[in-house]
Amino acid sequence: MNTAVELRDRVETFGWLAEFKTDDELLAACRAAYASGYRRMNAYAPYLVHGLAEAVGFRRSWVSVVTLAGGVLGGIAGFGLQYWTSAVDYPLDIGGRPLNSWPSFVPITFEAIILGASAAAVLGMLALNRLPEPWHPLFNVPAFDRASQDRFFLSIRSDDSQFDVERTRAFLEGLNPHAIHDVPPLPVKVDAR
Amino acid sequence: MSTEGKTAEQPPRSAILRPGETIGSVTDQISSIVLTRGTPRGWYLALAFSFSLLMLLLLSVTVLFARGIGIWGVNQPVGWGFAIVNFVWWVGIGHAGTLISAILLLLRQEWRTSINRFAEAMTLFAVACAGLFPLLHVGRPWLIYYFFPFPATTGMWPQFRSPLMWDAVAVGTYATVSLMFWYVGLIPDLATLRDRAKHTITRAIYGTLAMGWRGSAIHWERYHQAYVLLAALATPLVISVHTIVSFDFAVSIIPGWHTTVFPPYFVAGAIYSGFAMVLTLSIPLRAIYGLQNLITAKHLDNMAKVMLLSGLIVAYGYLMEHFVAWYGGHDAELFMLLNRMFGPYRMSYWALIACNVAIPQLLWFRRVRANVPLLFVLSIIVNIGMWLERYVIVITSLHRDALPSSWGNYTATFWDWSTYLGTIGLFLTLLFLFVRVLPVISISEMRELVEEHADEPAAKSEGSQT
Numbered sequence: 001m002n003t004a005v006e007l008r009d010r011v012e013t014f015g016w017l018a019e020f021k022t023d024d025e026l027l028a029a030c031r032a033a034y035a036s037g038y039r040r041m042n043a044y045a046p047y048l049v050h051g052l053a054e055a056v057g058f059r060r061s062w063v064s065v066v067t068l069a070g071g072v073l074g075g076i077a078g079f080g081l082q083y084w085t086s087a088v089d090y091p092l093d094i095g096g097r098p099l100n101s102w103p104s105f106v107p108i109t110f111e112a113i114i115l116g117a118s119a120a121a122v123l124g125m126l127a128l129n130r131l132p133e134p135w136h137p138l139f140n141v142p143a144f145d146r147a148s149q150d151r152f153f154l155s156i157r158s159d160d161s162q163f164d165v166e167r168t169r170a171f172l173e174g175l176n177p178h179a180i181h182d183v184p185p186l187p188v189k190v191d192a193r
Numbered sequence: 194m195s196t197e198g199k200t201a202e203q204p205p206r207s208a209i210l211r212p213g214e215t216i217g218s219v220t221d222q223i224s225s226i227v228l229t230r231g232t233p234r235g236w237y238l239a240l241a242f243s244f245s246l247l248m249l250l251l252l253s254v255t256v257l258f259a260r261g262i263g264i265w266g267v268n269q270p271v272g273w274g275f276a277i278v279n280f281v282w283w284v285g286i287g288h289a290g291t292l293i294s295a296i297l298l299l300l301r302q303e304w305r306t307s308i309n310r311f312a313e314a315m316t317l318f319a320v321a322c323a324g325l326f327p328l329l330h331v332g333r334p335w336l337i338y339y340f341f342p343f344p345a346t347t348g349m350w351p352q353f354r355s356p357l358m359w360d361a362v363a364v365g366t367y368a369t370v371s372l373m374f375w376y377v378g379l380i381p382d383l384a385t386l387r388d389r390a391k392h393t394i395t396r397a398i399y400g401t402l403a404m405g406w407r408g409s410a411i412h413w414e415r416y417h418q419a420y421v422l423l424a425a426l427a428t429p430l431v432i433s434v435h436t437i438v439s440f441d442f443a444v445s446i447i448p449g450w451h452t453t454v455f456p457p458y459f460v461a462g463a464i465y466s467g468f469a470m471v472l473t474l475s476i477p478l479r480a481i482y483g484l485q486n487l488i489t490a491k492h493l494d495n496m497a498k499v500m501l502l503s504g505l506i507v508a509y510g511y512l513m514e515h516f517v518a519w520y521g522g523h524d525a526e527l528f529m530l531l532n533r534m535f536g537p538y539r540m541s542y543w544a545l546i547a548c549n550v551a552i553p554q555l556l557w558f559r560r561v562r563a564n565v566p567l568l569f570v571l572s573i574i575v576n577i578g579m580w581l582e583r584y585v586i587v588i589t590s591l592h593r594d595a596l597p598s599s600w601g602n603y604t605a606t607f608w609d610w611s612t613y614l615g616t617i618g619l620f621l622t623l624l625f626l627f628v629r630v631l632p633v634i635s636i637s638e639m640r641e642l643v644e645e646h647a648d649e650p651a652a653k654s655e656g657s658q659t
Contacts, residue, residue, distance in 0.1 A: 023644065030410075043410040046216060046385070047640040053414035063418040067426075081342060085350035104354040107437050111359075111366040114430045118370045118423055122377055125419035129412045132404035139407070145388035147408045148381065150217040150640075 013165065014137035014183035015040075015157040017144065018172045023049045026152035029175040030055035033156060036171060040160035044138070044153040046146075066124030067117050074116015079109040140184045155183065209304045211486035215647075216640040219487070223636045224389050226482055232629065235481060240625045246618020253612040254329065262332045264608040271591045271603035276330035277441075278583040279613050282466065283323035283620075284364065284438055285459075285579060288431050289467020290316025291371060294378070295427035298420075303645075304495055306638045307487045311478070311627070312471050313375040318623040319470075320368045322616040327361070329612070356440040363437040370430055374423050377416070380406050381637040435463045442586065448529040449590035452517065458510025465503040465549075466579035468496050472572035474624070476565060478633065487634055494562045500575065501556040507582075508550045525595050533589040537602055541585050548578025 020026045023045060030043050034057055043049075043056050079102075086092075087099035126132070138144050138155065147153050154177075156168055172180050257264060267274040290312040297305035328334050340361050342351055351358050383403035390396040406412070439459035442450035472493065479488040518530040533542050552574050555561045562568060593600045627633070 044408045045410060045413065046220070046408055047381075047637045047644065048413045048417050049410065052410040056410055058411045058414055061415045061418050063415050064422065067419075067422050071426075082353040085342060086353060090348060090350055101354060107359040107433070107440070108353055108362045110433055111362045111430075114426050114433075115366045115369060118373055118426050121419045121422045121426070122373045125377070125415050126404070128415055129409075131406065131412070134400065134405045136405060136407060144407075148385040148388045148406070149220045150215070 012185075013158050014140075014185040015155055015160075015163065016168055016172055017138065017141055017181040017183050018154045018156075018175065018177040019143055019146075019179040019181065020152040020154070021178050023052075023152055025176070026154060027052055027055055029154050029172075029177070032175055033154065033171070037162045038156050038160055038168075040157040040163075042155050042157075044144075044147040044155070046148055046150060046152075049152075062128060063121060063125050066128075067121040070120020070124070071113045071117030073120075075109055075113040077116070078112020079105055081112075082108055135187065137183050137185050140187070141181045143179065143181055151178070158185075209307070209489055209491050210642060210646055211489070214486065214643050216643050219639040219643055220385060220389075220636055222484075222487070223632050223634050223639065224385055226628075227386060227630060227632055228389055228391075228395070233481065236625060236629065240622065243618050243621035243625055246614055247622045248618070249611050250615025250618055253608055253615050256608060257329060257612070258334070262330065264606065265612075266604050266606045266609055268601070268603075270594060270599050270601050271588055273587050273591060274603055275605055275609040275613055276326040278580065278587050279616065280323050280326040280330075281438055281459075281583045281587075282580050283319045283326070283616065284367075285435065285463035285466045286470045286576075287316040287319035287323065287367075287371070287467065288435060288460075288463035289471050290314070290319075291367075291374075291427050291431040292464055292467065293471065294374065295424040295431065298424045299428060303642055304492055306642050307484075307489075307492055307634055308471060308475060308496075309638075310375075310378065310635045311474065311624075311633050312467075313371065313378065314624065314627045314631075315467075315470060315474060316371050317368070317375055318620045318627075320364065320371060321623070322620050324364060324368065325616060325619075356437065356444045359437045360441055363434045367430060367434045370423070370427055374427055377420060377423065378635060378638075379631065380404065380416070381408065382632045382635060384408065385636050386632065431463075432460055435460045442590075447590050447594075448523070448525040449514075449518075449533065449586065452514060454510055454513045454517070458507060458514075461503045461506035461510065462579060462582065465500060465507050466576060468500045468503065469572040469575035469579070472496050472500070472568060473576060476569045476572070478628070482628075482633070484634070487639065490563060490565075493565065493568055494559075497556050497562040497568055497571075500572070501553060504549060504553045504556075504575070511546070511550065528593075529590060532593055533585060536589065536593070538585060538589050538592075541581050542589070545578055545581035545585055548574050549582060552578075 018029065020029060026043055026045065027049065030041070030052065033041055034055060039057060041056055043052050045052060082105040083100055083102075086101070086105075091099050093099070138147075138153075143151070144153065154172070154175075156163060156172070158165075162168070169180060265274055265276070267276070290309075293305050293312040294309040294316075298309070328337055331337060340351060340358070353359075380403060383399050384406035387396055387399040387403050390399055436456040436459065439455040443452055443455040445451060475488055475496075476493070479485055515530060518526040521527075533539075553571060555567075555571065561571070588603050592603055
């Protein structure tokens with residue numbers, strides 16, 4: 001028996017996906033779900049909705065810390081390279097001028113700080129978001145295509161301690177969504193969509 | 194609160210957006226340019242023209258590599274010719290893209306949203322063109338790796354105290370950061386294109402580039418933070434880059450180059466020429482693709498105002514340059530100044546003053562800023578003027594130094610011109626390809642803008658009821 005089928009027997013659903021027409025409805029729904037004790041949930045929107053991440057229980061983005069670290073490392077590396085090559089590895093005594101001529105190392109050190117911080121911000125953001133992630137169970141839901149266009153979604157995962165197929169669906173229905181979708185946990189064939 | 198569909202009762206006071214736009218309508222409109230609307234015939238003609246120029250570049254570079262930089266007009270005493278002029282010109286053009294996307298983001302100027310994407314693309318392509326010139330000008334481009342600090346058997350390292358080395362690092366950093374900024378901004382839009390594409394292959398390509406973006410609230414939060422941080426980093430970066438470009442001149446002791454006003458005046462000049470280029474590009478773009486509702490008259494007006502302001506700073510730079518040359522009382526400086534104004538290159542000098550200082554004063558008039566064809570012509574005049582500025586700075590400072598026996602003149606050759614036109618071809622080719630395959634306006638930021646403006650009347654009426 002192939003593993004995909006085995007898995008399909010074991011995990012029936014990734015969870016429920018409720019679809020909303022406006023960001024305010026989604027925000028209210030997320031707050032209601034969080035208040036009801038759901039934790040393994042997430043919201044999806046076609047643009048940054050302020051307060052939405054907090055509503056699904058997100059507390060701290062580490063991107064700024066990673067960026068600072070990248071900047072500090074970049075600066076140390078940039079200055080270190082210039083210092084070491086000019087004053088240690090290949091010192092050139094030109095009329096007794098100081099080998100560690102730090103003012104002339106400032107421009108490159110500055111650029112290295114910017115480069116290190118920027119690279120850390122981008123790569124850190126992607127790593128913390130666990131991207132690239134080419135496939136996700138939510139992509140099984142055809143309606144989810146509109147999450148990148150004009151619709152707003154709330155997902156509650158089946159591995160949430162509060163999750164119950166019937167009760168969670170009833171709860172979501174109480175939030176008055178536009179639609180509720182079942183999310184298959186494994187890839188669905190394209191022609192079946 | 195926020196109502197879907199047409200908000201017809203909304204007053205047309207948000208002139209940066211036509212009332213009645215919804216998040217669905219902007220998504221449709223912008224993505225249809227790439228996905229469904231088909232390719233206009235004009236696009237093929239424009240690409241064919243640009244691509245011919247690109248082939249001219251290929252030819253020029255081939256001849257250059259075969260015969261060396263002797264095919265250009267550079268010689269003693271003018272060792273820096275078109276290559277440096279064009280390098281500075283292209284880098285400067287690129288700077289408006291970063292200014293629009295980063296500084297205006299930090300200043301919460303929401304009118305930037307319609308123009309930041311292609312301004313950023315413009316930055317990338319302009320920096321690509323700029324980067325070519327030092328590479329070609331070294332004469333032996335296969336040795337360009339000497340710039341990199343690597344442990345060689347010679348035991349030597351690059352000279353990090355040299356402004357040319359600073360320049361290489363600054364422009365390299367700038368290109369890298371601009372690319373990251375542009376790509377990060379594109380990710381949500383690539384996901385939109387993935388989800389709207391009908392064809393499997395199109396879907397796969399956009400899907401791969403979108404890296405599985407699905408608009409999770411948590412992802413958006415980190416994304417936004419990273420984006421704002423990048424903007425905050427790009428702002429000092431863009432200023433440092435053109436400052437360092439000006440150091441290429443100012444750190445030397447050549448009269449006409451050795452000036453403390455150079456860094457700020459170069460940065461202002463970069464912004465000036467960059468905004469001129471954004472206008473040159475956005476005016477035809479909005480006409481061809483019918484984007485007048487997104488890139489409105491208000492945008493053109495704002496850009497014209499920024500152009501006027503930066504142009505005045507540039508004019509002040511000229512004034513100070515001339516004043517200090519006179520007030521400093523140094524013979525060589527004074528001679529350089531008079532030679533610049535009345536010597537063999539006087540035509541270029543006065544054309545530069547006309548293009549950069551005199552003619553742009555028309556922008557003071559609201560009528561002129563509202564006249565789109567005239568604005569287009571003015572933007573091209575500023576582009577030419579800024580090119581002439583660099584030409585005058587580079588050539589007139591070099592061709593007559595303190596020793597009259599070593600005076601000489603510089604004349605550009607066919608290959609100088611063909612390389613320059615060729616990079617314009619490279620720039621335009623990349624730009625046309627970009628317009629065809631990627632969303633030319635940031636869709637996700639446009640949605641945010643629409644949403645914020647949709648909330649406004651609701652909030653207002655609530656306020657008046659209480």
